[in-house]
Amino acid sequence: MRGTFYKGGQVSEALVSDRQQSEIPLLGGTANRGKVVRAGNTVRRPLRRTSPATHALLCHLTDIGFDGAPRFIGIDSQQREVLSYIPGTAVTPPYPDWALTDEALVSVAELLRAYHQAARTFDPTPYAWPSSPPEVYKGDLISHNDPNLDNVVFRAGKAVALIDFDLASPGCRLWDIACAARLWAPLRPACYISDVRCGRVLDRFRLFVDSYGLGNADRLRVVDAVAQNHDWCYDNVRNNAAHGHLAFSEYWNAAATERADRICQWYVENGPALQAALV
Ligand SMILES: Nc1ncnc2c1ncn2[C@@H]1O[C@H](COP(=O)(O)OP(=O)(O)O)[C@@H](O)[C@H]1O
Numbered sequence: 001m002r003g004t005f006y007k008g009g010q011v012s013e014a015l016v017s018d019r020q021q022s023e024i025p026l027l028g029g030t031a032n033r034g035k036v037v038r039a040g041n042t043v044r045r046p047l048r049r050t051s052p053a054t055h056a057l058l059c060h061l062t063d064i065g066f067d068g069a070p071r072f073i074g075i076d077s078q079q080r081e082v083l084s085y086i087p088g089t090a091v092t093p094p095y096p097d098w099a100l101t102d103e104a105l106v107s108v109a110e111l112l113r114a115y116h117q118a119a120r121t122f123d124p125t126p127y128a129w130p131s132s133p134p135e136v137y138k139g140d141l142i143s144h145n146d147p148n149l150d151n152v153v154f155r156a157g158k159a160v161a162l163i164d165f166d167l168a169s170p171g172c173r174l175w176d177i178a179c180a181a182r183l184w185a186p187l188r189p190a191c192y193i194s195d196v197r198c199g200r201v202l203d204r205f206r207l208f209v210d211s212y213g214l215g216n217a218d219r220l221r222v223v224d225a226v227a228q229n230h231d232w233c234y235d236n237v238r239n240n241a242a243h244g245h246l247a248f249s250e251y252w253n254a255a256a257t258e259r260a261d262r263i264c265q266w267y268v269e270n271g272p273a274l275q276a277a278l279v
């Protein structure tokens with residue numbers, strides 16, 4: 001197949017033989033629902049306008065030896081990005097018990113910290129990125145911006161890789177921490193938690209922040225970041241739905257809207273308790 005392939009620090013055109021491989025659909029995501037497949041040891045995904053930026057980031061991670069992200073391999077003859085398949089399991093509903101343990105939560109915090117450490121030395125300036133977090137959260141690195149459960153691959157109960165860097169853009173550690181804590185603790189009213197995490201969200205929030213090693217100054221900002229991250233993520237969903245994206249349109253119904261509003265209100269009412277949990 002003729003495609004663009006990445007090897008040893010640079011991307012180049014190459015003619016590479018490719019045996020006909022069967023493609024297995026990979027489920028779990030929303031943005032590219034039905035369009036992500038596994039072919040052998042690779043994953044094929046649609047390209048985006050900002051793919052060159054994402055690919056440069058992934059190449060940087062590979063070059064410095066960070067193995068907690070897919071490798072960018074190239075672009076195939078169907079104009080899809082080719083990434084390395086990461087053996088393991090991403091966390092998709094119904095959530096398995098092993099994904100809801102405190103050990104799993106700690107491992108996500110450690111993976112996120114390792115990613116931030118690796119991303120710190122990447123220069124994002126030459127590239128066009130997806131829209132960034134609010135200005136105040138634009139810091140000194142490319143944040144992942146979508147550390148949802150289905151974007152983390154686990155092996156033996158431990159988070160080993162982040163996948164789906166489509167939303168990665170100039171941001172900061174705090175933004176990713178807020179997003180991950182929001183989704184993994186999770187930070188929402190008890191009526192929206194139907195598993196063993198119910199009743200433990202404040203403890204888990206603290207555990208996540210401690211496991212990441214968040215400093216004192218940022219501890220005072222993280223609760224606000226959680227609420228803003230909630231709004232930012234739902235704006236993204238709403239925008240996609242408004243532009244006719246099928247999977248987001250199906251998701252963004254009256255119940256989802258009410259849920260988003262109630263969670264937002266919960267942040268207002270529980271701000272002091274959330275802050276107190278981190279002291
Ligand atoms: N590089 C990868 N290695 C292993 N599994 C992957 C990889 N990329 C995607 N997957 C699997 O495919 C699912 C959907 O992929 P993803 O790229 O996150 O789609 P979306 O963009 O729709 O969120 C993931 O939840 C995961 O199960």
Ligand SMILES: [Mg+2]
Nearest residue numbers: 029150151164
């Ligand atoms: Mg995804």
